Ligand SMILES: NC(=O)C1=CN([C@@H]2O[C@H](COP(=O)(O)OP(=O)(O)OC[C@H]3O[C@@H](n4cnc5c(N)ncnc54)[C@H](O)[C@@H]3O)[C@@H](O)[C@H]2O)C=CC1
């Protein structure tokens with residue numbers, strides 16, 4: 001029986017391995033992690049991450065051919081194929097700080113593999129890594145090999161959170177990069193055979209190592225670029241009276257452009273887009289390609305601009321101050337159907353409002369108070385480390401309260417800010433909410449989930465990203 005071990009039981013390692021176990025009953029899959037609490041949660045009824053459909057998959061194979069364990073060394077030494085799906089955060093210190101990927105966790109995983117392996121291994125990069133990481137990993141492994149042969153493959157993951165199980169069941173493509181040697185090709189075939197259990201052959205793309213590594217960074221950069229493009233247009237729409245939804249629709253009808261990923265928003269979030277683009281920028285700079293680096297940097301600058309613009313709009317429309325005013329924040333996760341808050345635009349918007357001394361009442365159906373308090377008091381990039389290595393008990397932010405009832409969050413608030421597109425926000429009783437707010441009552445919709453016309457009929461002053469402004473907002477331009 002082929003044995004797979006995955007190092008890193010996170011948003012990627014957990015769901016991908018669960019699906020491999022489900023689709024390949026003839027393979028034994030062990031997911032290992034240094035975080036005891038994560039592994040305990042994977043072995044319990046309360047999984048450590050919220051992802052639609054995940055629980056069913058885990059329950060149907062856990063204890064049969066899917067195991068979660070903290071015994072990292074045992075499972076690594078027994079495995080034929082080792083996936084490495086550990087954190088690759090942005091460096092916060094030293095060379096490349098603020099841009100380069102921090103490969104500390106990767107390197108320590110590689111050194112541990114070299115220490116405990118007694119049989120030949122295929123080591124698969126599942127984490128998103130800089131181009132040429134495989135070369136570095138290969139050096140660590142071969143310099144410490146004790147006669148064991150290693151083949152390194154790059155097999156980046158393209159799942160999106162909230163749809164991870166769907167994405168894994170029917171991926172647009174599976175990408176496998178390896179060495180162009182007979183041993184490298186054999187390793188590619190071994191991994192291809194795993195995916196071939198359920199992915200049609202024409203969707204499994206095999207390339208050289210560097211193409212696979214770079215394709216992952218490129219794919220995320222292209223996706224983020226689309227959002228920054230439409231968000232840049234949203235600012236122009238507000239100045240001209242165009243409606244960004246209509247513009248996106250018209251543009252996306254061109255089959256060469258396509259309609260997906262053209263929703264204007266308060267900005268993209270998530271653990272990877274910014275991190276991976278910064279990483280790409282750093283690689284370009286290291287290769288002397290400054291024009292290319294600047295081109296991609298702009299995608300992040302526009303994203304920051306969009307978040308700032310949103311905060312400025314709120315403050316300027318409320319008589320240039322939110323000091324002492326209650327603002328209800330509806331949604332904190334970086335997108336709907338996940339409890340993940342990594343790099344969520346809500347953090348920057350909340351910090352911007354807190355900077356202007358607002359009192360925030362936050363509601364998100366999947367995010368706990370503890371998480372929100374941590375996010376609002378943590379330093380940039382500190383979030384992307386194993387949980388038990390993150391700074392402990394940051395002080396809580398006093399002007400923030402977190403509630404589990406959206407109407408309670410809204411009660412007495414001067415304004416509502418919609419920051420995540422949870423479906424439930426579409427159909428709230430906005431009349432009841434309006435009646436319980438001081439006037440003028442504002443709605444700032446950062447996800448275009450509400451119908452501004454209906455809310456204006458109730459009496460709200462409504463700002464929807466990229467939509468024609470009402471006269472109140474026109475008279476109070478955001479600087
Ligand atoms: N979150 C996502 O949707 C996607 C993430 N990725 C990439 O996948 C990688 C992992 O991301 P996530 O799963 O989101 O991160 P995560 O933080 O949820 O999981 C990483 C896990 O690795 C563990 N870990 C770190 N060092 C370890 C070591 N030496 N030994 C054992 N366990 C160790 C941590 O404790 C943590 O549980 C990153 O490179 C990310 O860029 C790629 C595609 C999608």
Ligand SMILES: O=C(O)[C@H]1O[C@H](OP(=O)(O)OP(=O)(O)OC[C@H]2O[C@@H](n3ccc(=O)[nH]c3=O)[C@H](O)[C@@H]2O)[C@H](O)[C@@H](O)[C@@H]1O
Pocket residue numbers: 128157158159160161162220223227260261262263264265266267268269270271272273334335336
């Ligand atoms: O490498 C990764 O981590 C993953 O990053 C993204 O997945 P994810 O971040 O989970 O979620 P997305 O659906 O891409 O959304 C990212 C952000 O962009 C925002 N977004 C998305 C689409 C859109 O049209 N407009 C928009 O503002 C979302 O609200 C969210 O904040 C990619 O979609 C995945 O392919 C990739 O594997």
